[in-house]
Amino acid sequence: MSHLFPTYKRWEVEPVTASGTVVTDKEGREYLDFTSGIGVCNLGHRPKNVEEAIVDQLGRFWHVSNLFEQGIQEQAAKLLAEAAALDLVFFANSGAEANEAAIKLAKKATGKSKIITFNQSFHGRTFGAMAATGQEKIKQGFGPMLKEFVHLPFNDLKAFENEIEKDTAAVMLEIVQGEGGIHIAGQEFLHSIEKACKKYGALLIIDEIQTGIGRTAKPFAYQHFGIKPDIVTVAKGLGSGLPIGAVIGKSGLGEFFGAGSHGSTFGGNPVSVAAAIATMESVFQEDFLSEVTEKGVYMTQLAEKNLAGLESVNEIRGLGMMVGIEMNIDIQPILKKLRDKNLLVLPAGENVIRLLPPLTVSKEEIVKAIEILKETIKLHSVTAV
CATH class of the missing domain: 3.40.640.10 (Type I PLP-dependent aspartate aminotransferase-like (Major domain))
Structure with missing residues (x-):
């Protein structure tokens, strides 16, 4: 029995450590974190x-x-x-x-x-x-x-x-x-x-x-x-x-x-x-924000290139390191499957997958996340049809 009010629909992941863009759960599994604590850990975990x-x-x-x-x-x-x-x-x-x-x-x-x-x-x-x-x-x-x-x-x-x-x-x-x-x-x-x-x-x-x-x-x-x-x-x-x-x-x-x-x-x-x-x-350093600009453009363009043509994707919207992927199918099974594949992302609005990685995320990590998203969305698009 939990003594906490059930105000949150919690995921099946219990973190025990976190560093940079990686969260590790009590089972020792490592997750690529594209939630940043809901836009909180802009410098990654424990800078x-x-x-x-x-x-x-x-x-x-x-x-x-x-x-x-x-x-x-x-x-x-x-x-x-x-x-x-x-x-x-x-x-x-x-x-x-x-x-x-x-x-x-x-x-x-x-x-x-x-x-x-x-x-x-x-x-x-x-x-x-x-x-x-x-x-x-x-x-x-x-x-x-x-x-x-x-x-x-x-x-x-x-x-x-x-x-x-x-x-x-x-x-x-x-x-x-x-x-x-x-x-x-x-x-x-x-x-x-x-x-x-x-x-x-x-x-x-x-x-x-x-x-x-x-x-x-x-x-x-x-x-x-x-x-x-x-x-x-x-x-x-x-x-x-x-x-x-x-x-x-x-x-x-x-x-x-x-x-x-x-x-x-x-x-x-x-x-x-x-x-x-x-x-x-x-x-607030100019060089840091310039890098964020570059990575934000890179992430949005990569998402558009790999995801925009998928049948279940309606639209991709973004500014900086905020990207929304609007779907025409229920996203909850997709979010669960992404966690199974060690990628953490967020829901937003009606059936929008929200990406809020740390501002310190690498381009290699962005590529990895988009690849997992593409594979998972394609699978669920076929299932939905």
Whole structure:
């Protein structure tokens, strides 16, 4: 009998060690990990520089609370703010907490309540973040949601222009809808949203929980599109596996998040912050991101070359090291068979296979993963027919 709530549909793999792109289970089987802990281990499992930073901080102190000045927080906030070309940072423990804080900040700063989000989005499972999420399956059984959220079709500019007005506090969106199936926002769509937000005095919130910290080959995914948000939220890849999230915002928002307005007992924990600093110092290097760009293009092109022509594959979408393979058959048996062949990948949206390898993955490992995918999808395509 398990004493855990059955909130997760767990796989039949129990890891005991992990390093780089390889996870080893209790039976000694090695798996090529193209999940990265759901986009968390961007530098692979247990990167040496991050591990050393964690060990060093463990030898200093683990927790003192946010009543104290902490230079390590200032150092991490500076790295985040400069990478995002913004000014102020609040540290939380997760992506959902970061989004909750962003929602509170936007409402307080504008004095308005209405927030526009989009269908297929995912912003978290706490109550406000769940209400912001544009997926009904996430909300089933939890009663009435917060009424201030309006969900619109993604990339539908006409629907957006018909909805935004002077009482809108914010527009909240993902550049790439990760959980929703790797759907990428269009250039015109994003620029029109940015322009409309300025016109109506609404704040533009970009949820970079899954796309941030180099996942799309830039520090943040919105930087591919030449827009400048008011608020950015990050988490997953920020701490290389240690729990940390953050809200990054413009300087003018500082007056609305003064002392007592928001807080977190564990937010900005020094051990997690040490991991975040070491992670950012690696990821935000120009040479590193150039390599991610090259490998991301390579992975997408290789997937298109080997998989796009298969009968059961509808479409392949990707940006940087995020690739979605949309299928026209049930993907769950495929995911199981891939694990049997020692390849770990993720589901997303409706029947989308999601690839989120560590940013440090080698081209040889990409080739191996695509070969396993091709072989397995072909087998299941025949079975489905």
